[in-house]
Amino acid sequence: MRKFAFYKWSLPNPFCLLIFAFCLLPFCLAAQTAPSRFHHLHLNATDPAAAVDFYTGKFDCEKATYEGRTAVWAQKSFLLFNKVAAAPPAEVISAIWHFGWGAENMKETYQKQLDMGTRFSTPITELFPNFFFAYVDGPDRAIIELNTAQHHHFGHLHLLSADAVSAGEWYVKHFGATWRGNRVPSRQPSFIRNFQTGPNASLMMDNVNIIIFPIEYARQAFPEWKDRTAFATPQGRVVDHVAFSVDNLAVSVEALRKEGVKILEKAAGRALIEGPDNIRIELVEGHARKE
Ligand SMILES: [Zn+2]
Numbered sequence: 338m339r340k341f342a343f344y345k346w347s348l349p350n351p352f353c354l355l356i357f358a359f360c361l362l363p364f365c366l367a368a369q370t371a372p373s374r375f376h377h378l379h380l381n382a383t384d385p386a387a388a389v390d391f392y393t394g395k396f397d398c399e400k401a402t403y404e405g406r407t408a409v410w411a412q413k414s415f416l417l418f419n420k421v422a423a424a425p426p427a428e429v430i431s432a433i434w435h436f437g438w439g440a441e442n443m444k445e446t447y448q449k450q451l452d453m454g455t456r457f458s459t460p461i462t463e464l465f466p467n468f469f470f471a472y473v474d475g476p477d478r479a480i481i482e483l484n485t486a487q488h489h490h491f492g493h494l495h496l497l498s499a500d501a502v503s504a505g506e507w508y509v510k511h512f513g514a515t516w517r518g519n520r521v522p523s524r525q526p527s528f529i530r531n532f533q534t535g536p537n538a539s540l541m542m543d544n545v546n547i548i549i550f551p552i553e554y555a556r557q558a559f560p561e562w563k564d565r566t567a568f569a570t571p572q573g574r575v576v577d578h579v580a581f582s583v584d585n586l587a588v589s590v591e592a593l594r595k596e597g598v599k600i601l602e603k604a605a606g607r608a609l610i611e612g613p614d615n616i617r618i619e620l621v622e623g624h625a626r627k628e
Pocket residue numbers: 377378379417578580619
């Protein structure tokens with residue numbers, strides 16, 4: 338009797354197999370869009386050549402070309418620059434707050450930067466014991482953070498969100514980002530020096546840490562949030578958009594469309610989509626490579 342039951346189980350009903358395959362389909366489609374890689378940050382600059390000199394002269398990155406234009410290559414991804422006639426607005430009202438490089442010895446790095454004439458909008462500050470940060474006043478008022486890290490590479494992108502944990506989940510679901518240190522974030526409010534910094538999210542995409550702070554932080558910290566209720570589009574601002582690379586653009590765009598993601602533009606080899614908090618994300622087919 339026992340043997341018979343085993344035999345029965347070992348021959349699956351074709352109908353069950355079909356249902357099983359159908360149930361797996363969404364996972365297969367999602368897997369095709371993931372994991373993505375960090376491709377570039379796209380900035381608007383009044384003087385792209387000067388901006389490239391600025392970044393390559395001060396941080397660990399190098400001059401490169403991307404599609405025939407001068408760009409910055411930072412370890413595994415690019416900074417790209419659009420030339421604009423007038424200074425792009427730089428108040429922090431879009432979901433993109435700043436980006437930055439690490440520093441093994443912040444005090445030494447800070448002094449070195451001061452010695453070479455780098456201007457800081459926020460001087461070196463000890464946030465926690467032995468963790469320092471400072472904000473460089475970059476080209477076109479871009480905010481570039483230097484902070485204590487175990488490396489001195491292009492290391493993070495700092496975003497803001499009306500719902501940071503859900504935004505983080507969105508990057509996990511659609512692009513295969515992973516929770517940094519495998520820590521699933523808490524939805525409880527948290528504070529650093531009376532500023533609301535949580536709920537927040539910290540993700541890894543490739544070698545870039547994407548940190549998402551709550552909108553409450555922006556309201557407390559930035560005067561530009563007085564009377565503001567929602568995030569502006571980053572389009573035309575100092576950081577115009579971020580870009581991820583995917584293996585197969587057509588497959589990714591179709592999967593994203595089915596998952597309800599708004600596709601803003603689609604062109605040969607690239608697409609533009611809207612992410613949480615009005616952020617603009619470009620998708621590029623093929624991973625970033627130094628040309
Ligand atoms: Zn771009």
